[in-house]
Amino acid sequence: MKQKEAEAECCEEHIVHTDAVDLARSAMPGEEITSAASDFFKAFSDKTRLRILTALVTQELCVCDIADLLGMSQSAISHQLRFLKQARLVKSRKSGKTVYYALCDDHIQTILAQGIAHVQEG
Numbered sequence: 001m002k003q004k005e006a007e008a009e010c011c012e013e014h015i016v017h018t019d020a021v022d023l024a025r026s027a028m029p030g031e032e033i034t035s036a037a038s039d040f041f042k043a044f045s046d047k048t049r050l051r052i053l054t055a056l057v058t059q060e061l062c063v064c065d066i067a068d069l070l071g072m073s074q075s076a077i078s079h080q081l082r083f084l085k086q087a088r089l090v091k092s093r094k095s096g097k098t099v100y101y102a103l104c105d106d107h108i109q110t111i112l113a114q115g116i117a118h119v120q121e122g
Contacts, residue, residue: 043087060102
């Protein structure tokens with residue numbers, strides 16, 4: 001029964017509402033933008049990366065801090081931070097021999113908060 005509930009319903013007759021399609025087409029971003037946005041959202045699809053991002057909401061942290069917080073190796077955290085930095089979700093700053101990481105901007109925090117709120121709605 002659950003599989004049947006999960007299936008999308010289809011129209012019983014094939015009628016294209018061209019006005020609606022044209023409006024939707026004009027509102028859609030171009031291929032380059034949707035490709036970049038897809039890559040952006042892939043960064044949120046990994047549980048470890050998501051945990052790193054949520055840890056950085058409160059304050060900047062170094063690799064050692066994040067590794068201890070998540071109970072993972074510094075190497076594993078560094079790998080994920082490299083991915084997040086390439087995706088422009090985190091930024092870094094060096095202070096002596098320590099590199100601190102923080103969220104790039106408020107947009108990232110907003111996206112995290114909205115996603116978590118949506119999941120918690122149940």
